[in-house]
Amino acid sequence: MKALLNAVRTGLTEIWAHKTRSVLSFLAIAAGSVVFIDAFSAIFATYELIEKQKEVSGMARVKISQNYSQTYSSPDDYVPPPVITYEEVLSLREKMPGFYMISPEGRDWRNVLEYRGERLTTNVIGVTPEWTKRDFVYTLRGRFLDWHDVENKLRVCVLVKKAAPPPGNSFNKSMLKKYNFTGGFDTLVAHNDMLGKLVNIDGFNFTVIGILEELPYSKRPSTITGSSQDYKILAPVTTLIHYNFINANQSLDLSIDTGSEQNFEESLRKINNFLKIRFGDGEFFILENQLEIIRERIATSVKSALVTISLGMLAFLAGGIGIMNVTLATVFARTREIGIRRAIGASRRDIMLQFVVEAVMLGLIGGVLGSALGYLWGVPVKVMLGMGGSPIKAWMPLVSVLIAALTAFAFAIYPAWVAASLKPADALRAE
Amino acid sequence: MSISCAGLTKTYEGGKAGWPALRGISFDIKPGEFVAVTGPSGCGKSTLLNILGLLDEPTGGRYALNGRDIFSLSDLERSDTRRDEIGFVFQSFHLLNRLSSLGNVCLPMMYAGADGARMRERALSLLRKVGLHGKEKKTPLELSGGERQRVAIARALANSPKIILADEPTGNLDSASSREIMGMLTGLNAEGITVIMVTHDKELAAMAGRNLRMRDGRLEE
Numbered sequence: 001m002k003a004l005l006n007a008v009r010t011g012l013t014e015i016w017a018h019k020t021r022s023v024l025s026f027l028a029i030a031a032g033s034v035v036f037i038d039a040f041s042a043i044f045a046t047y048e049l050i051e052k053q054k055e056v057s058g059m060a061r062v063k064i065s066q067n068y069s070q071t072y073s074s075p076d077d078y079v080p081p082p083v084i085t086y087e088e089v090l091s092l093r094e095k096m097p098g099f100y101m102i103s104p105e106g107r108d109w110r111n112v113l114e115y116r117g118e119r120l121t122t123n124v125i126g127v128t129p130e131w132t133k134r135d136f137v138y139t140l141r142g143r144f145l146d147w148h149d150v151e152n153k154l155r156v157c158v159l160v161k162k163a164a165p166p167p168g169n170s171f172n173k174s175m176l177k178k179y180n181f182t183g184g185f186d187t188l189v190a191h192n193d194m195l196g197k198l199v200n201i202d203g204f205n206f207t208v209i210g211i212l213e214e215l216p217y218s219k220r221p222s223t224i225t226g227s228s229q230d231y232k233i234l235a236p237v238t239t240l241i242h243y244n245f246i247n248a249n250q251s252l253d254l255s256i257d258t259g260s261e262q263n264f265e266e267s268l269r270k271i272n273n274f275l276k277i278r279f280g281d282g283e284f285f286i287l288e289n290q291l292e293i294i295r296e297r298i299a300t301s302v303k304s305a306l307v308t309i310s311l312g313m314l315a316f317l318a319g320g321i322g323i324m325n326v327t328l329a330t331v332f333a334r335t336r337e338i339g340i341r342r343a344i345g346a347s348r349r350d351i352m353l354q355f356v357v358e359a360v361m362l363g364l365i366g367g368v369l370g371s372a373l374g375y376l377w378g379v380p381v382k383v384m385l386g387m388g389g390s391p392i393k394a395w396m397p398l399v400s401v402l403i404a405a406l407t408a409f410a411f412a413i414y415p416a417w418v419a420a421s422l423k424p425a426d427a428l429r430a431e
Numbered sequence: 432m433s434i435s436c437a438g439l440t441k442t443y444e445g446g447k448a449g450w451p452a453l454r455g456i457s458f459d460i461k462p463g464e465f466v467a468v469t470g471p472s473g474c475g476k477s478t479l480l481n482i483l484g485l486l487d488e489p490t491g492g493r494y495a496l497n498g499r500d501i502f503s504l505s506d507l508e509r510s511d512t513r514r515d516e517i518g519f520v521f522q523s524f525h526l527l528n529r530l531s532s533l534g535n536v537c538l539p540m541m542y543a544g545a546d547g548a549r550m551r552e553r554a555l556s557l558l559r560k561v562g563l564h565g566k567e568k569k570t571p572l573e574l575s576g577g578e579r580q581r582v583a584i585a586r587a588l589a590n591s592p593k594i595i596l597a598d599e600p601t602g603n604l605d606s607a608s609s610r611e612i613m614g615m616l617t618g619l620n621a622e623g624i625t626v627i628m629v630t631h632d633k634e635l636a637a638m639a640g641r642n643l644r645m646r647d648g649r650l651e652e
Contacts, residue, residue: 002544017529340525343486344539344586345514347507424513425487428525 003353011358014330015365025319025326026366029408032316033370033400034377039308040399041378041390046301048391052221053294057135058100058257060264061290062271066251067283082279083251086237089128092254092274099267100259101133106237106246107253113185113233114200115192122185124157124201126237126246134257137220142195142210149209150236155243157206157235159194162186163214182232204243206235251285264291316403319366320411327359327415338419339427348420355416356409363408364401371397432497432516432593432625434460434483439492441478441648452478454648455492460627462593465620467636468629470645476629477598479645483627484517484596485509514542518587518624520616522599524579526571532558532582533567539589557585561615577608584615595619597628601635613638 015022053059066081089104096102106126113122128150138160149156180186188194194208212234214220240246258267268289275285331338338351346354375397378390441453452475460466468476481487482494485501494501496512504512519525526535536554545553558567561581571579580600587595597616601609613635620626620640628639636642644651 006541013529336525337527339486340527341538341542342510343484343513343519343525345510345542345590347510347542349507350510350542423487425481428486428521 003350004357007350007354007357008361010354011361014358015361018330021326021329022362022365025323025362026369028322029316029319029363029366029404030370030373032312032319032407033367033397033404034374035308035315036312036400036403037371037374037378037392037396038390039305039312040396041392042305042308043302044393044396045391046298046305049223049301050298053223056137056221057223058259059261059291059294060100060258060267061134061294062254062256062258062268063288063290064254064256064271064275064285065288066253067286080249081251081282081284083249084254084285086241086252088278089252089254091278092271095274096258096267096270098259099256101130101255101257103130103133103255104128104237104252105131105255106240106250108202108240108245110181111202111233111245113188115188115194115197118184118188120184120188121181122201122232123182124233124235124240124245125231126240126252127234128237131234134255135223137215138212139215140210140212142208144210144212145234145236150238153239153242154236155204155206155239156209157199157201157233158210158212159189159199159208159233160231161189161211161213163216163220165217185232201233201235202245261291316407319363319404320407323359323362323408324411324415326362327355327412328418330358331355331415331419334419335422335427335430338422339424339430342422342424343428351422352416352420355419356412359408359412359416360405361408363404363406366408367401367404368397370404371400374400432462433495434458434594434625434627435493435495435498436483437493439479439482439489439494441475441482441487442490452648453482453489456645456648456650457492458643458650460625462625463620463623465617465626465638465640466628466643467639467641468627468643468645469631469633469636470651472631474645475648476645480596480598480627480629483594484519485513514539515590516593518584518589518592518595520580520583520587520595520597520600522602524571524576524583524603526579526582526586528571531568531570532563532574532585535571535582536585536589539586543590554585554589557588558582560588561585562611575608576604577611580604580608580612581615584612584619588619592624594625594627597626599629599631601630601632609635 064084066083084104086104089102093099093102104127108124111122111124113120127145129144129146132144142158144158145156148154189211195211197208198205199208200206212231235245237246237252246252256271258264260267268287271287275287279285341351341354375392378392382390436459437457439453439456440451442449442451444450456475456479468479470476478487482489485496485504496516501509527538530538533551533554536557537550540550540553555567558564561584563578563581563585566574566578571582574582580603595616600616601612604612616626616628617638626639628635630636
């Protein structure tokens with residue numbers, strides 16, 4: 001232990017005595033640390049996304065929407081495509097009771113909302129209470145639509161209050177300014193407490209029973225499938241059908257969570273069968289296998305993280321070779337000193353320990369420096385650049401410092417062995 | 432501590448047959464002797480001293496230190512023997528310039544695993560003994576040649592050795608400093624320490640109790 005402490009003391013003296021050389025060695029190792037922390041946080045972010053995906057959005061997801069790109073060989077062949085009605089949704093629900101969510105959505109793209117003399121463009125989407133089961137990134141004031149509202153086609157609605165846009169990303173901001181036709185509606189909801197108030201949508205009065213406040217971007221759980229779409233007003237789907245917001249030729253989109261990843265293929269087959277039995281063999285609907293998309297995105301994330309880790313390894317390797325070079329140069333520059341130390345009683349082990357400890361300290365300090373830089377890059381700098389902060393956990397810098405020290409250790413063994421193998425008499429004769 | 436050499440040879444590598452530095456040297460040194468090894472340059476004095484100090488290995492012959500054959504010692508045992516039994520004083524001092532005088536004197540004790548406070552106390556007392564009181568914090572570069580050699584002597588005494596091996600200890604010093612250093616070595620010998628000194632200087636050699644004259648790798652005693 002004493003020998004180790006002495007070696008540490010000697011190492012620090014040497015590092016201090018050769019500042020430029022030491023700083024260059026630190027930087028070589030620090031580069032590896034930065035890349036490693038970035039890679040660690042990228043992998044961690046992927047797993048965090050997967051966990052959030054499971055929790056918030058679900059994994060075993062399917063989206064069914066009307067196929068608008070059907071082609072016909074002649075106008076005579078055209079037959080109006082079949083539509084998924086609310087009755088079909090109920091039937092599917094009855095046949096697939098095990099599915100976690102079957103959420104229909106029917107939309108009217110452009111509606112006019114009147115409130116206290118103001119007329120504003122918005123859009124109303126018809127949903128059922130199942131809508132809240134997935135991607136619910138809101139806090140609710142009041143209440144959400146319930147089955148009573150849906151079954152009785154009540155004219156009630158829930159308004160969505162937008163969160164402030166995230167910092168940075170000026171491109172999105174300017175696009176939003178240019179094309180946000182519902183900006184007036186967003187401002188109205190943001191600045192008025194409309195809970196319990198009566199609003200008029202396309203000539204029909206609706207009671208606002210709830211306000212869904214979007215979670216701020218900083219608190220919104222990130223998922224692999226990303227953010228959900230932009231909702232403004234939610235009303236019972238049956239009400240919108242009844243009052244002809246959604247007409248008889250309009251198909252409802254379905255968002256389904258089959259619940260289990262394991263039986264996903266089986267569930268998919270069941271859904272396909274249902275559609276075939278109901279609507280025949282034509283490709284009237286598009287089934288988006290979201291699990292496949294999720295898996296592809298996970299694979300891409302993991303792949304890019306592995307690439308970053310490889311770069312980190314290369315950076316560490318370069319750093320290690322740098323340390324080896326520096327330590328070898330130190331050994332040759334201090335050959336006479338090695339001779340002196342041997343003459344006054346240092347054993348081979350003492351000499352080896354001295355050079356290994358010195359190199360490990362270079363690695364440790366470089367690792368600490370790299371971890372600090374990695375944190376700066378991963379959190380404040382990335383946030384300032386609008387790239388989103390990396391999820392850096394306390395263990396990441398620790399592991400990074402450990403790897404830096406181990407790299408330095410591994411690469412110092414050979415030069416230290418060279419130093420320890422010098423014959424005292426030969427070393428003393430060195431110029 | 433007795434020294435016994437019989438038929439010591441040392442051949443350096445180079446050329447076909449190598450270069451013989453020692454060609455069969457035999458002598459005994461009793462504990463407490465002051466021996467001067469003299470001879471012209473290249474006669475093998477320093478080689479002999481390196482072998483006696485376990486800094487180098489002989490090619491052949493027998494060398495027993497206090498009855499123990501040095502060929503039977505492991506590298507660690509040799510290091511320990513150098514550390515605990517032998518003190519070196521070199522012509523060019525061989526001090527570490529980054530360390531203070533105190534640090535240089537502490538070094539052998541550090542390798543012996545001495546306690547920090549005790550080590551410091553002993554180093555200070557040794558520096559006082561060699562007349563360097565008040566210069567503990569000075570680095571070798573801030574000291575004169577004579578003072579550096581005194582630091583080297585203090586360092587050699589750090590672990591209370593039984594033998595001092597001095598290789599041209601006054602070679603780089605003026606006559607006044609040379610006298611001081613010789614005085615110290617004589618004093619140490621008077622304390623019972625065996626001193627073996629390599630020198631060119633016949634006057635200095637005369638101060639030793641016994642002379643070993645070397646020529647071409649052989650003794651002329």
